[in-house]
Amino acid sequence: MSNPLLSVVDLKVHFPTNDGIVKATDGLSYTLERGKTLGIVGESGSGKSVSSSAIMGLHRGTNAHVSGQILLDGVDLLQLSNEDMRKHRGKEVAMIFQDPLSAMHPYYTVGNQIGEAYRVHHDVSKKAARARTIEMLERVGIPQPDRRVDDYPHQFSGGMRQRAMIAMGLINNPALLIADEPTTALDVTVQAQILDLLQDLQRDFDAGIIIITHDLGVVAEMADDVLVMYAGRAVEYGTTKEILTHPEMPYTWGLISSIPDVAGDTSARLIPIPGNPPSLLQPPTGCAFHPRCTHRDKVPGNLCVTTLPELVPGQRSEGHLKRCHIPDPDAVYEREVLPEIAPDLVEER
Template identity: 60%
Template sequence: MTAFLSVKDLFVRFSTEDGTVKAVDGLSFDLERGRTLGIVGESGSGKSVTSLSVLGLHDARSTEIRGEILLDGQELTGAPESVLEKLRGDKMAMIFQDSLTALSPYYTVGRQIAEPYRKHTGASKREARQRAVEMLEKVGIPNPSLRVDDYPHQFSGGMRQRAMIAMALVCDPELLIADEPTTALDVTVQAQILDLLKDLQQQTGSAIVLITHDLGVVANTVDELLVMYAGRAVERGSVREVLRAPQHPYTWGLLGSMPRLTSDVNEPLTPIPGTPPSLLAPPPGCPFHPRCAYTAEAGGEVCRTERPVLPPGRGAACHLSAERKRTVFNEQIKPRLG
């Protein structure tokens, strides 16, 4: 089956006073209609930069983008702004991280939802307002016919997030990118929003990219999982494969740093040592090697000098042998995970 969204060898560079930031470094992935791809990783790993590249929202004056971004066979890299404007909000849409700053404080929530609907469908103001009310009701906003005239500051955090989802879905996009849609929300509201995205996908058959740093969020939400580190994909596979039998030391670290209900309350969490590298000067070889506890087992020097390749399909970009990965995981990592 031909992928609806196909990203191949994507490189994104930002020019700054301190030098060139290598924000995304050779990223590739495919996504089919009706499927959900989860992209996970620490802050600064390139998740949001990738999503903004798909929508063409980077400033061309300071950004260099190379590679292919195909949406239903249409090349987006280097496409004219007029073409991207027709696609954004209509065929592809995005739920941004912070709803309070993404929504304008000067306009009512209803007007902000209605605006893209009018732009892409040619609907009248009355029709667009009615569509905004319908969308607010669809995402679970109480009394939508009244709340449509409220401003963003009059909505709670969870309601603003739902309003952003309504705005992103008002034109029934075929691709939805949700960038940390549950950030700063309590657990109950997180579950409601994730269930809402799943229900809307079942109704429309859209493709969804869910970006997060929380592996717990993606466990029961996505079909495929892509783990990013320092602008690169380090592991991918089905969500079941990656969470039940991870192959990369970075993924082991992400899982090991998560609290578990079965853990002793007095048992400390196991954080990943060190900090993510500067993307102004990422380390040579495997970008994770300065923080990796298994460099010596992989040969030491090879991790510091040779970039590991992520194989197609299920796999991890790591110099450890497949047999050694299984042994380390079963003997050292799995017992800690429970």
């Protein structure tokens, strides 16, 4: 079996503060194959963007303490010098940021900024960089790219700016593309266009994609595998089909339960996850989710409060990992959770 494109091993990103250490990411591990898509989901503050920023080397020069391994095609990015990391950033690994308006400089044209990303890694003239930029703008579906290349970011709509950011991320044909909430603040039609575009470009460039999102609908559409994060750790990991049809961690159940079913009963109430995400400065003992978990009575004794569960294989496959003390989570999900969120599906089963 070939080595994965990306292998993250025991990644920790800690931020020292006057009140203590914020453990934004604490022992995160996963892999990504070339040409595949990994969806990373979780509430705000779960460590999704922080871990991906570590891959880009964006914590360098800050007070963050980053440890572990980030192997991209066998090269540990954490061991590279700042100069070598700059050579990798944008060429081997690129990122589409959450807000394209703030990610692009308002004083420079869109074409100037995309062309600069190309010239940094290629010894070419401005004319050649401009031609490459126009080619990429056309590739991502921007009309009249030879004219729009000289427009400023504020002259682009939200969807157009997002397309321009994708063009900037892919102009150097990176092996890995990280998309941080690429469809945030876009209307549903434009969201679908952006996702279709990413999938088309992935097939063309054979890139690995990490998509960070709150939207499980986006994950179902795009991702081959899903990583569910909570309080800086992975709490469930597996194929998209396994995670969405047979989740084995109560936090994942909560994420799925809070999604409205457009084909179901329109009068049915959403089932929110009670409480708020924990402080990463003083996370709860044991399982970090236990203060909000409505199923901790299924675990004998006080195990949820005292002991952090390991990330272990689930009941259905070795590749499906879950961090939970519940002895038979599949049965609990089928018996208690599924009847509430999808009674029609229960009847079919």
